[in-house]
Amino acid sequence: RGDFLYGRGISDDKGTLASRLAAVRALKAVNGRLPARIKFLVEGDEEIGSPGFEDFVAEHRELLAADACLWEGSGVTWEGQAVLPLGVKGLLYCELRCRGTARDVHSSWATVVPNAAWRLTWALATLKDQDENILVKGFYDDVRPPTKAERQAVKAMPDEAEDFAKSLAIDNFVLGLKGRKYRSRHYLDPTCNIDGLTSGYQGPGSKTILPAQASAKLDFRLVPDQDPHDIERKLRKHLDKHGFEDIEIVTFGAEHPARTGLDEEWVRVVRETLKDVYGQDPVIVPTMAGTGPMYPVVKMLGVPTADCGVGNPDSRIHAPNENIREQDYRTGIKAAAAVIDAFGRWRP
Amino acid sequence: RGDFLYGRGISDDKGTLASRLAAVRALKAVNGRLPARIKFLVEGDEEIGSPGFEDFVAEHRELLAADACLWEGSGVTWEGQAVLPLGVKGLLYCELRCRGTARDVHSSWATVVPNAAWRLTWALATLKDQDENILVKGFYDDVRPPTKAERQAVKAMPDEAEDFAKSLAIDNFVLGLKGRKYRSRHYLDPTCNIDGLTSGYQGPGSKTILPAQASAKLDFRLVPDQDPHDIERKLRKHLDKHGFEDIEIVTFGAEHPARTGLDEEWVRVVRETLKDVYGQDPVIVPTMAGTGPMYPVVKMLGVPTADCGVGNPDSRIHAPNENIREQDYRTGIKAAAAVIDAFGRWRP
Numbered sequence: 241r242g243d244f245l246y247g248r249g250i251s252d253d254k255g256t257l258a259s260r261l262a263a264v265r266a267l268k269a270v271n272g273r274l275p276a277r278i279k280f281l282v283e284g285d286e287e288i289g290s291p292g293f294e295d296f297v298a299e300h301r302e303l304l305a306a307d308a309c310l311w312e313g314s315g316v317t318w319e320g321q322a323v324l325p326l327g328v329k330g331l332l333y334c335e336l337r338c339r340g341t342a343r344d345v346h347s348s349w350a351t352v353v354p355n356a357a358w359r360l361t362w363a364l365a366t367l368k369d370q371d372e373n374i375l376v377k378g379f380y381d382d383v384r385p386p387t388k389a390e391r392q393a394v395k396a397m398p399d400e401a402e403d404f405a406k407s408l409a410i411d412n413f414v415l416g417l418k419g420r421k422y423r424s425r426h427y428l429d430p431t432c433n434i435d436g437l438t439s440g441y442q443g444p445g446s447k448t449i450l451p452a453q454a455s456a457k458l459d460f461r462l463v464p465d466q467d468p469h470d471i472e473r474k475l476r477k478h479l480d481k482h483g484f485e486d487i488e489i490v491t492f493g494a495e496h497p498a499r500t501g502l503d504e505e506w507v508r509v510v511r512e513t514l515k516d517v518y519g520q521d522p523v524i525v526p527t528m529a530g531t532g533p534m535y536p537v538v539k540m541l542g543v544p545t546a547d548c549g550v551g552n553p554d555s556r557i558h559a560p561n562e563n564i565r566e567q568d569y570r571t572g573i574k575a576a577a578a579v580i581d582a583f584g585r586w587r588p
Numbered sequence: 589r590g591d592f593l594y595g596r597g598i599s600d601d602k603g604t605l606a607s608r609l610a611a612v613r614a615l616k617a618v619n620g621r622l623p624a625r626i627k628f629l630v631e632g633d634e635e636i637g638s639p640g641f642e643d644f645v646a647e648h649r650e651l652l653a654a655d656a657c658l659w660e661g662s663g664v665t666w667e668g669q670a671v672l673p674l675g676v677k678g679l680l681y682c683e684l685r686c687r688g689t690a691r692d693v694h695s696s697w698a699t700v701v702p703n704a705a706w707r708l709t710w711a712l713a714t715l716k717d718q719d720e721n722i723l724v725k726g727f728y729d730d731v732r733p734p735t736k737a738e739r740q741a742v743k744a745m746p747d748e749a750e751d752f753a754k755s756l757a758i759d760n761f762v763l764g765l766k767g768r769k770y771r772s773r774h775y776l777d778p779t780c781n782i783d784g785l786t787s788g789y790q791g792p793g794s795k796t797i798l799p800a801q802a803s804a805k806l807d808f809r810l811v812p813d814q815d816p817h818d819i820e821r822k823l824r825k826h827l828d829k830h831g832f833e834d835i836e837i838v839t840f841g842a843e844h845p846a847r848t849g850l851d852e853e854w855v856r857v858v859r860e861t862l863k864d865v866y867g868q869d870p871v872i873v874p875t876m877a878g879t880g881p882m883y884p885v886v887k888m889l890g891v892p893t894a895d896c897g898v899g900n901p902d903s904r905i906h907a908p909n910e911n912i913r914e915q916d917y918r919t920g921i922k923a924a925a926a927v928i929d930a931f932g933r934w935r936p
Contacts, residue, residue, distance in 0.1 A: 289794075329696070333794040342757035347807050348677070348877035350781035351774040352749075352761040357782035357804075358716065365713035368706065370831070401700075409690035413700040426699040433698035434705035435797050440784035441805055446637075446681040446840040448807050449783050456705075457789055459695050459796050483718070492794040529696035 244563045251555035253313035255564045256572065257282075259550050260310070263576035275584020279306060283533060289331065289493035290533035297536035307587050308506040309543045310579055311534065315551025316568055317398060317523060322514040322575065325547045326507060327499030327527030328534045329430070330462035332471050336360065336479075337488040338454045344440065347448035357439040360454035363484045367432055367458075367475075372414055374432045374460075376478045379471065384464045386428050389502040390526035394427050395420050397523055400553075426529050431461040461531065468494035496535035499527050500544045505586070510546035513582045517575045522548070548575050592911045599903035601661035603912045604920065605630075607898050608658070611924035623932020627654060631881060637679065637841035638881035645884035655935050656854040657891045658927055659882065663899025664916055665746060665871060670862040670923065673895045674855060675847030675875030676882045677778070678810035680819050684708065684827075685836040686802045692788065695796035705787040708802035711832045715780055715806075715823075720762055722780045722808075724826045727819065732812045734776050737850040738874035742775050743768050745871055748901075774877050779809040809879065816842035844883035847875050848892045853934070858894035861930045865923045870896070896923050 247254070260280075267274055281304060283293055297304060314323045340356035368374050386394075401422050405413065417425055435458065440451030460471055472491055479487050500507060502524065514522040537543050550564045550572035551557070595602070608628075615622055629652060631641055645652060662671045688704035716722050734742075749770050753761065765773055783806065788799030808819055820839055827835050848855060850872065862870040885891050898912045898920035899905070 331796075333796065340758070342755070345756065346878070347779075347781045347783060348809060348879070349774070350779035350807075350809065351777055351877060352765055352770055353756065354758065354760075354762055355782055357785050360785075361709055361712045361782065362718050364709045370710050407690070408693065408701065410688070410702060412702075414702055417700055422700055426697070429699055431695075431698035433695045433796075433798055434703055434709065434788065435695060435795060436788035436790050436799065437705050437708075437785040437802060438790045440782065442784050442786045446805065446807070447783060448679075448681065448781075450781055451784065454785060457794065459698075459794070461696060461698065529699060530694070531696070 243565050243567060245566055245569065246561060246563045248562060250562050251313075251315070251551040251564050252557035252562070253549070255551070255569055256313050256549040259569060259572035260576045262573045263580060266573065267577050267580060275581055276587060278580065279304070281309075281537075286533055289333070289495055289531075291493070293533045294536050294540070297540050301541060304541055306541070306543050308583060309537055309545040310510070310576070311545040311547035312549070313551065314547040314549035315553075315555060316518070316571075318553055319398075320518060321520055322518045322522035322548050323525060324507075324511060324514060324522040325525040325528045326502065326545065327464070328497060328532040329527065329529060330466060330468055330497030330535065331493055331495045331531040332460040332462065332468040332491065333493035334458055334472065334475070334489050334491040336363065336456045336458060337490060338363070338486065339452065339488075340454075341450070341452045344449045344452045347450050350450050353450055355450050356454040357451050359484065359487070360439065360456055363479060363482065363487055364434065364456055366478070366482045374430070376432075376471070376474050377481070378474050379430070382465045382467065382470070383430065386526065387502065390428070391424065393502065393524040393526050394423050397423055397427075397525065399423070427525065427527055428463060430463050430466060431459075433459045433461070435459055461529070462497045463527065464497045464499045466497060468496060495531055495533065496539065497527075498534035498538040500538055500546065502526060504544040506544040507546050509582050509586050510548065510579055513578045514548055514575060517571065517578050548572070548579065591913050591915060593914055593917065594909055594911045596910060598910050599661075599663070599899040599912050600905035600910070601897070603899070603917055604661050604897040607917060607920035608924045610921045611928060614921065615925050615928060623929055624935060626928065627652070629657075629885075634881055637681070637843055637879075639841075641881045642884050642888070645888050649889065652889055654889070654891050656931060657885055657893040658858070658924070659893040659895035660897070661899065662895040662897035663901075663903065664866070664919075666901055667746075668866060669868055670866045670870035670896050671873060672859060672862060672870040673873040673876045674850065674893065675812070676845065676880040677875065677877060678814060678816055678845035678883070679841055679843045679879040680808040680810065680816040680839065681841035682806055682820065682823070682837050682839040684711065684804045684806060685838060686711070686834065687800065687836075688802075689798070689800045692797045692800045695798050698798050701798055703798050704802040705799050707832065707835070708787065708804055711827060711830065711835055712782065712804055714826070714830045722778070724780075724819070724822050725829070726822050727778070730813045730815065730818070731778065734874065735850065738776070739772065741850065741872040741874050742771050745771055745775075745873065747771070775873065775875055776811060778811050778814060779807075781807045781809070783807055809877070810845045811875065812845045812847045814845060816844060843879050843881065844887065845875075846882035846886040848886055848894065850874060852892040854892040855894050857930050857934050858896065858927055861926045862896055862923060865919065865926050896920070896927065
């Protein structure tokens with residue numbers, strides 16, 4: 241339709257995969273051969289936290305050995321700059337379950353009967369304060385400070401906060417953050433997020449009960465070098481220390497953060513190639529705010545990553561009308577071919 | 589079935605009403621006339637907070653004028669003592685609604701986007717601390733201290749805490765309360781209870797979202813002379829003062845507490861009558877932990893109340909298999925007739 245192609249997963253990330261297959265075919269057609277050996281690593285569980293991926297990588301190190309990796313699924317800005325992400329955040333996703341009494345009771349008993357919803361509320365309030373400080377002891381211990389180059393790259397990224405605030409109908413972001421500080425926090429800081437709360441009566445109007453159970457879904461986005469399993473242990477200790485031994489932690493996902501250094505030669509190669517293809521320096525994103533299974537590649541295999549792709553700022557990934565622009569797809573093929581070619585010259 | 593009669597509402601409170609109608613009929617049959625003029629005040633909205641009752645009473649003071657009132661719906665202990673309640677708690681039932689963003693967003697934005705569930709959690713945590721102190725400024729200002737007689741009556745009530753704890757499968761009540769202190773808190777103290785929590789994702793497993801909205805159902809049980817409308821104003825002030833101006837309070841119910849004094853002559857009359865009929869002194873309950881529309885009678889009409897009835901400790905009111913014992917029903921008729929007779933002699 242018009243300049244756009246629509247389709248489920250066309251931006252995240254079938255379009256980018258297709259552009260790379262097309263690039264391989266084009267290189268073979270023009271040159272008769274590829275300038276280097278190419279491996280495609282396709283992992284189908286990214287959206288559910290890649291639960292088996294670390295084990296798979298550990299068992300197949302030789303099969304997966306490589307000099308460099310072109311990561312999946314980035315795109316371009318409306319201004320036509322390529323976006324070059326170098327990292328992802330990690331994730332700990334868990335549910336806190338508080339069980340009080342064997343059954344809900346009449347709320348007149350709030351005088352003496354423990355209320356699971358209150359206990360959950362108090363427990364949650366010990367995890368993060370209103371100034372957004374995460375209070376779990378040792379939570380920030382392993383945070384690797386961003387390098388000067390990473391901080392400068394984040395500073396140089398385009399400012400999209402105002403449009404985003406408008407689309408959310410909010411006047412301010414947390415702590416009134418704007419500009420460089422807003423981006424720095426968004427791309428470089430870990431989080432503690434409540435994804436859901438459930439307890440007691442949720443229907444219309446009133447029902448006077450004291451709920452037997454209460455639960456909260458939580459996710460922590462982690463930055464290098466935080467370890468989701470270590471954070472889970474610290475969360476347990478924190479709850480115990482604050483008198484919430486009875487609150488159960490059920491973990492649904494744990495992924496390590498990862499980041500390729502801006503000083504990697506591979507990053508320089510991709511950056512210069514994208515500058516050639518797109519006509520201007522790409523936007524360097526030292527780390528994305530989202531999560532992906534990059535840690536097994538970067539840390540376990542020791543393979544540096546860089547990223548480019550065919551998405552656009554309104555690709556609506558995971559949403560209805562997911563789309564890419566035909567022009568971005570065509571340029572994406574050229575970019576992938578140029579990166580493969582540059583890789584061949586860099587590592588002949 | 590056996591010694592029991594079953595039926596929806598048979599204990600709360602058709603059984604008591606029927607026993608009193610039978611008593612009136614019996615007195616007429618035996619004596620040819622009643623010893624005094626009797627009025628029945630039947631109000632059908634008690635279970636939804638009697639929203640129109642105060643206005644009705646204000647408009648019909650003369651019609652409802654009386655020297656004393658035999659309140660609805662008490663019963664007997666397993667040991668066969670009559671239970672004589674003299675008061676009820678009031679209630680403020682409301683919902684706190686926190687709206688953050690125009691829509692849920694991906695949880696990677698927890699870095700900078702305000703989270704409604706966090707704001708609600710923080711707001712709730714300012715309302716009551718883990719030592720069960722209600723922190724709304726001025727909340728306790730109007731609490732009328734119980735009299736010595738009221739405290740002694742609560743002290744003398746039977747101890748049912750252990751059985752109750754067993755049925756709830758809990759080891760301890762709040763603050764480890766037992767015995768006299770447990771009863772004193774249950775019958776004489778106001779509460780702040782979370783009836784329900786709702787926000788974001790509530791399904792199985794994980795979904796990484798930052799919820800746009802969060803809400804909590806709350807009820808406050810109030811004791812004389814707290815005013816539910818005053819408590820609502822104080823709650824609003826409290827939220828504003830703590831930076832939660834954006835959290836809306838939607839009120840679903842407001843009832844005043846009420847209590848007839850133990851020193852009322854009418855209480856003495858009913859107490860002595862019940863002692864005669866049941867063969868032992870009744871259990872005096874200066875105030876019940878639940879709520880009912882007693883305030884318009886006691887405070888607006890100036891009519892002292894006392895209570896007796898046909899329920900038993902396992903009448904299962906509001907639950908399946910609501911029941912009364914046939915024997916309690918028969919004695920209840922005798923008790924009602926004796927109280928009417930005593931009233932006639934007291935106010936001939």
